Amino acid sequence: MAIAAWRLAQRSCPSYLQVISFPVVQLHMNRAAMTASQKDFENAMNQVKLLKKDPGNEVKLKLYALYKQATEGPCNMPKPGVFDLINKAKWDAWNTLGSLPKETARQNYVDLVSSLSSSLESSSQVEPGTDRKSTGYETLMVTSEDGITKITLNRPAKKNAINVEMYHEIMRALKAASKDDSSITVLTGNGDYYSSGNDLTNFTDIPPGGVEEKAKNSAILLREFVGCFIDFPKPLIAVVNGPAVGISVTILGLFDAVYASDRATFHTPFSHLGQSPEGCSSYTFLKIMGPAKATEMLVFGKKLTAGEACAQGLVTAVFPDSTFQKEVWTRLKAFAKLPPNAMRISKEVIRNREKEKLHAVNAEECSVLQERWLSDECMNAVVNFLSRKSKL
Numbered sequence: 001m002a003i004a005a006w007r008l009a010q011r012s013c014p015s016y017l018q019v020i021s022f023p024v025v026q027l028h029m030n031r032a033a034m035t036a037s038q039k040d041f042e043n044a045m046n047q048v049k050l051l052k053k054d055p056g057n058e059v060k061l062k063l064y065a066l067y068k069q070a071t072e073g074p075c076n077m078p079k080p081g082v083f084d085l086i087n088k089a090k091w092d093a094w095n096t097l098g099s100l101p102k103e104t105a106r107q108n109y110v111d112l113v114s115s116l117s118s119s120l121e122s123s124s125q126v127e128p129g130t131d132r133k134s135t136g137y138e139t140l141m142v143t144s145e146d147g148i149t150k151i152t153l154n155r156p157a158k159k160n161a162i163n164v165e166m167y168h169e170i171m172r173a174l175k176a177a178s179k180d181d182s183s184i185t186v187l188t189g190n191g192d193y194y195s196s197g198n199d200l201t202n203f204t205d206i207p208p209g210g211v212e213e214k215a216k217n218s219a220i221l222l223r224e225f226v227g228c229f230i231d232f233p234k235p236l237i238a239v240v241n242g243p244a245v246g247i248s249v250t251i252l253g254l255f256d257a258v259y260a261s262d263r264a265t266f267h268t269p270f271s272h273l274g275q276s277p278e279g280c281s282s283y284t285f286l287k288i289m290g291p292a293k294a295t296e297m298l299v300f301g302k303k304l305t306a307g308e309a310c311a312q313g314l315v316t317a318v319f320p321d322s323t324f325q326k327e328v329w330t331r332l333k334a335f336a337k338l339p340p341n342a343m344r345i346s347k348e349v350i351r352n353r354e355k356e357k358l359h360a361v362n363a364e365e366c367s368v369l370q371e372r373w374l375s376d377e378c379m380n381a382v383v384n385f386l387s388r389k390s391k392l
């Protein structure tokens with residue numbers, strides 16, 4: 001609820017009202033003659049707790065509003081202050097229901113839960129074309145065949161933004177891949193993006209210890225996350241199927257090869273976001289492309305095309321989007337047939353002398369970021385994105 005609340009609280013009123021009130025009015029008209037019993041209502045409340053998949057923040061906000069309307073009637077609470085983002089969003093959602101009768105709200109709540117139960121059940125089924133081995137992950141698809149473990153970022157509707165759950169799942173998938181019998185590991189994205197980087201709603205879920213505690217925990221998470229890439233023992237290859245932003249770009253400096261579609265772009269808008277580089281890019285990008293080009297990317301946020309990124313040495317090779325998957329996977333399958341121990345040992349020889357340095361850089365970047373996250377510059381940038389006032 002908290003995440004949705006921040007975003008919705010910041011949205012401009014007209015679009016927010018459309019999103020919330022249209023389905024409610026529809027349901028009200030369609031169901032005028034029907035009312036759910038108290039028992040149906042209680043069953044629906046229990047059903048919500050049993051949903052296997054998160055229905056998404058906007059739906060949770062709708063559920064909240066209908067629940068309040070059904071149990072307490074129209075919103076007559078004082079409007080929370082503008083900085084009380086979460087409560088203001090909840091208040092807005094409830095207030096939007098106006099004088100909707102309690103019985104209708106109850107019916108709408110029951111209808112909404114029932115539609116959720118069926119739609120979320122079907123969306124948890126394996127999609128056609130996806131590998132059936134991909135289980136146990138909410139935000140990833142992980143498959144292993146032909147000597148290749150493929151980790152696919154799988155939040156296409158959110159441009160594969162990396163939420164906290166995805167950070168943890170990527171670490172888990174990497175740890176598993178480092179021990180499985182595959183020879184190489186691939187990271188790619190599902191949908192039109194490779195990844196839009198850190199999910200900016202990660203900033204909204206503030207624990208009781210406040211934003212300082214959140215920043216501290218996030219720095220620990222980030223350090224551990226990047227550490228997994230530094231220490232990954234097998235050849236690690238990025239198949240960059242579309243635009244890449246933020247941390248999904250910076251960690252490319254820790255990969256052993258990066259193949260990109262000519263649709264891909266590489267963008268690290270840290271200054272725009274009031275943040276600073278991570279993923280060891282303050283070190284790897286300087287080594288890869290030299291300080292002048294690295295500064296253009298990391299300080300001035302210059303977005304590179306795939307061709308430019310290839311010319312700078314960040315990308316190994318670029319392929320036309322129309323033949324990208326075919327060409328890349330033909331190459332990867334050939335690599336995966338090479339003797340795995342030889343590849344692992346060669347990687348060790350190439351990378352090991354840098355490891356200690358990389359861990360030190362990672363630690364320093366995380367501690368600088370911990371401070372940055374508390375800055376007004378960063379907070380304003382995040383609020384602007386969540387309120388739809390800005391995009392990259």
Ligand SMILES: CCCCCCCCCCC/C=C/C(=O)SCCNC(=O)CCNC(=O)[C@H](O)C(C)(C)COP(=O)(O)OP(=O)(O)OC[C@H]1O[C@@H](n2cnc3c(N)ncnc32)[C@H](O)[C@@H]1OP(=O)(O)O
Binds near residue numbers: 202
């Ligand atoms: C207190 C401290 C807590 C900190 C916790 C941090 C933990 C570790 C942090 C590590 C450091 C990492 C840094 C970075 O990665 S910086 C880069 C961050 N990314 C961005 O700024 C991208 C923001 N997104 C955009 O600008 C646009 O969405 C984009 C250009 C990518 C695409 O635009 P387009 O118009 O094509 O598509 P939409 O905007 O409509 O996107 C579709 C839906 O996806 C949602 N979306 C996309 N990207 C993100 C994102 N990064 N975070 C959250 N949500 C994202 C977008 O909102 C749309 O959602 P809805 O359909 O629900 O509206």
